[in-house]
Amino acid sequence: MPAPQRMGASANSPLRALIDLAALRANFALFRRAAPRSKILAVVKANAYGHGVLPVVNALTAADGFAVARLEEAIELREAGVVHRIVLLEGVFSAAQLRVARAHRVDLVVHHSSQLDLLDAEPVGDEDLWIKIDTGMNRLGFAPEQVSEVHARLRALPRAPSNVRLMTHFARADDDAAMTVQQRQRFSIAQSLWAQAGGGSPEASLANSAGVLLWPDSHADWVRPGIGLYGASPCASRSAAEFGLAPVMTLQSAVIAVRSVAVGESVGYGATWRAERPSRIAIVAAGYADGVPRHLPSGASVLIDGRRAPLAGRVSMDMIAVDVTDSPHAGVGSPVVLWGHGLPVDEVAAAAGTLAYELLCGVGRRAVFEYLG
Numbered sequence: 001m002p003a004p005q006r007m008g009a010s011a012n013s014p015l016r017a018l019i020d021l022a023a024l025r026a027n028f029a030l031f032r033r034a035a036p037r038s039k040i041l042a043v044v045k046a047n048a049y050g051h052g053v054l055p056v057v058n059a060l061t062a063a064d065g066f067a068v069a070r071l072e073e074a075i076e077l078r079e080a081g082v083v084h085r086i087v088l089l090e091g092v093f094s095a096a097q098l099r100v101a102r103a104h105r106v107d108l109v110v111h112h113s114s115q116l117d118l119l120d121a122e123p124v125g126d127e128d129l130w131i132k133i134d135t136g137m138n139r140l141g142f143a144p145e146q147v148s149e150v151h152a153r154l155r156a157l158p159r160a161p162s163n164v165r166l167m168t169h170f171a172r173a174d175d176d177a178a179m180t181v182q183q184r185q186r187f188s189i190a191q192s193l194w195a196q197a198g199g200g201s202p203e204a205s206l207a208n209s210a211g212v213l214l215w216p217d218s219h220a221d222w223v224r225p226g227i228g229l230y231g232a233s234p235c236a237s238r239s240a241a242e243f244g245l246a247p248v249m250t251l252q253s254a255v256i257a258v259r260s261v262a263v264g265e266s267v268g269y270g271a272t273w274r275a276e277r278p279s280r281i282a283i284v285a286a287g288y289a290d291g292v293p294r295h296l297p298s299g300a301s302v303l304i305d306g307r308r309a310p311l312a313g314r315v316s317m318d319m320i321a322v323d324v325t326d327s328p329h330a331g332v333g334s335p336v337v338l339w340g341h342g343l344p345v346d347e348v349a350a351a352a353g354t355l356a357y358e359l360l361c362g363v364g365r366r367a368v369f370e371y372l373g
């Protein structure tokens with residue numbers, strides 16, 4: 001994945017993703033204050049949730065480590081000179097990957113017996129291991145009842161790992177207390193069984209962003225915030241601003257045409273929007289190829305010149321249409337915010353029936369990334 005940068009052609013592209021690194025650092029500081037006794041693994045998978053991983057990592061040197069999903073992401077960080085701890089959340093899937101991970105000094109999550117087989121077959125290595133316990137997500141991890149067996153297999157390795165931690169992941173830390181309580185109970189059971197097996201009390205990690213902000217008792221030794229660092233809310237019922245989180249990405253474009261539309265005329269594919277009054281329609285250079293969700297309905301807001309105006313008709317690949325009848329000053333060249341400062345990405349995502357995670361990760365290649373602060 002090429003590192004985002006200011007490209008030479010940027011003068012031609014009206015579409016910009018402005019990345020506010022000062023806001024990113026402020027959000028990180030908020031997580032530090034929320035979990036003062038825990039170390040922080042800043043989650044920077046998927047190109048730092050679409051923000052550009054290298055500038056993000058360089059702005060977060062205060063983190064105690066970084067977490068990524070795939071080996072390529074870890075390699076990219078090491079090759080860029082990152083010396084922090086890097087945790088590979090999905091672990092490795094082959095002996096070749098294990099060797100590469102070791103060469104790059106990457107911590108491995110071990111969530112499946114096939115990964116224990118790999119460790120068994122490759123004799124030399126002293127990487128830190130994070131044993132993942134499945135406490136109810138049913139995605140990755142060992143059942144709590146399996147931990148004694150996992151412990152025995154690690155002890156039997158040609159070189160027993162010296163640094164092992166236990167981790168789990170919440171499924172509903174944002175909206176369901178009963179399930180989170182149950183997951184924490186199951187994790188405690190896994191910890192007890194680990195201790196009974198002779199593993200002592202290793203460091204533990206449970207909390208994602210929602211866990212950090214809503215479940216102080218789950219902080220343990222390491223927290224793993226992702227979405228909140230980027231200034232989106234980890235919780236549907238509370239805004240990012242209510243948590244004190246500031247938006248990091250502002251996706252911005254410009255009006256490239258304005259037209260008058262007579263009563264009864266339609267706008268866009270499928271003719272789903274019709275003028276009920278003589279209307280002014282602004283055409284904006286941002287479409288679903290740029291990451292504007294195609295499911296955004298007519299009436300959803302964008303900001304033109306800092307003021308809200310409603311989408312008119314379907315999102316096309318390269319453009320959207322906006323009803324600016326009530327925004328008489330909007331004209332060709334007016335700046336348009338698709339989400340970010342003044343228009344929370346959570347609100348845009350909700351209007352499109354999805355989450356900020358998906359919008360932030362989905363900004364298209366035509367956007368020019370600019371880093372501020």
Ligand SMILES: *Cc1c(COP(=O)(O)O)cnc(C)c1O
Nearest residue numbers: 043089169208209224225226227
């Ligand atoms: C993505 C991820 C996180 C971060 O979750 P957020 O909801 O973005 O804070 C933490 N832990 C694991 C294992 C993850 O995969």
